[in-house]
Amino acid sequence: MTHIDEAEVRRIARLAHLDLDDREVRTLRDQLGAVLSYVALLDDLPILPEPAETRAVPADPAPVAHPDEPAPCLPVEEALRNAPDAVAGWLRVPRTLAE
């Protein structure tokens, strides 16, 4: 059983930028513990002599490339249309320097 305690759950939540309440912390402690115990199956793996080949497909013989030419991009007003807060062509965010 891979043990993961509540302090560890809270540490990971900070890294993931997630606020969790106490109930979520307890649930995730148990559920992540169960999943991590299962994935410990990977500890049986033979160690490969060479670095793992992890590309999903073999390198294509004709690499995908296209001419490096300027092309139109999304207009600013379009890009800001979905923003929760925007002003005068900019995204507005909460103050950062005080942190």
Add this chain to the structure above:
Amino acid sequence: VSEAVVALETMALPARWSAETLRHDWGEGRLSAADLAAECRRRIARGDGGLRAFVRVDPRLEERAAAVDSRRARGEPTPLGGLPVAVKDNLLTAGLETSCGSRILDGFVPPVDATAVARLREAGAVVLGKTNLDEFAMGSSTEHSTHGATRNPWDPERVPGGSSGGSAVAVAAAMAPLALGSDTGGSIRQPAAFCGVVGVKPTWGRVSRSGLVAFASSLDQVGPLAREVASAARLLQAIAGPDPLDATAAARPVEDYVAACGRGVAGMRVGLPREYFSPPLDPAIAERVRAAAAALEREGARVEEVSLPHTRYAVPAYYLVATAEASSNLARYDGVRYGIRRGGGGLRETYRRTRAAGFGPEVKRRLMLGTFALSAGYHERFYGRAQQARALVRRDFVESFRGGVELLLTPVSPVGPFRLGEKLEDPLAMYLTDVYTVTANLAGVPALAVPLGLDGHGLPIGGQLIGPHFGEATLFRAAAVLERAFPTPAPPCVEAGARRA
């Protein structure tokens, strides 16, 4: 006689329709895309209340369909001839809200189409609406959605599979002739199997991922769902190919998949991987897949047992690689550029509150797992080993195909459609249902789910065909043979409509 049946008779469209026939009739001028679109809207209004396959129908549907009719009148090429296509709600549709089944994207209206969606429109199809999914495509049951759970038309107390459950139900319940889904670990194939339709996960790189909301970029692929193998082939043909907006979309030419459907399997070497036929596989599913092997043999294929020895490592490797990539991809949902914002305090607090309020429990669980797997002190033991396992799973496939087998035949899922809520509280049990599908994503190879009739409870059973990289045409050859050998009815709700009409 209900109003619904009157509508069907007025349209002269069968309740259990065929996308191939509809397309043909449209080409001959016997049917208009505008009428077909309106008929789909009626069927959704009538039938989707209890199933919840759709999260929204395009309000401009009939207008867009009429524009395709005008293209026919002008003689423009329209290979998808006026067909309405249901689109999974993690593919961007310009001007039509895209939610990914998440509260965090509430109100998000994409400024552009995904490439796959743009290609549908170019080919003369009409985007019918957006279908429900597990939030950000993370799930195997379409229960994890802010829009509520989608139900299986074969038994509304059961799940339709996921995460493309809405797309599979839309096609199975004859509300849409065709649909698009996405598949990161089985999200097209497993719902296709649970709902009795055809679903294809193409080779990684066969279809552009531009405008597909990223979950795990090295695993995600867009693909078709359809009632017929030939329609799935036609839809894939329309969306496949290189794309300047996605440098990982392969430059290889797209084969004629529709023609492949008629080519048969004479002389084809088919492998049955022994690791896919052991417990916890439901014996009824095992028996049916072996019957499918016998059907291919009768058509001239040679079937042999093969071994993919690293299969047992696939689920753990998948759940580490996919969640690690998700933890990075979903960092963009921070309440700044789109979606909801929960403010108060500084910027970091806004991030944390927004994400806490916007993500559901399954997404949070996976972000936590992925963040853990990548964090200092754990990276090598978890993510590093998962990558190594992935390489071994991939090597198993490459060696099998190098050994002369042209495709593999397996079950799609070890179990049939399970009951709603049955696995919600046990994430590991849910993850283990992906045991036969995640392998193709890890290896990047194409795979297809094809219906193999019904089980003793009247629920669909699916068979999976897995091919070598860019071997989609081979999959379609075998799938068309299995489709003829295992005619699968439509769900009872559709068959009842067919009898009344």
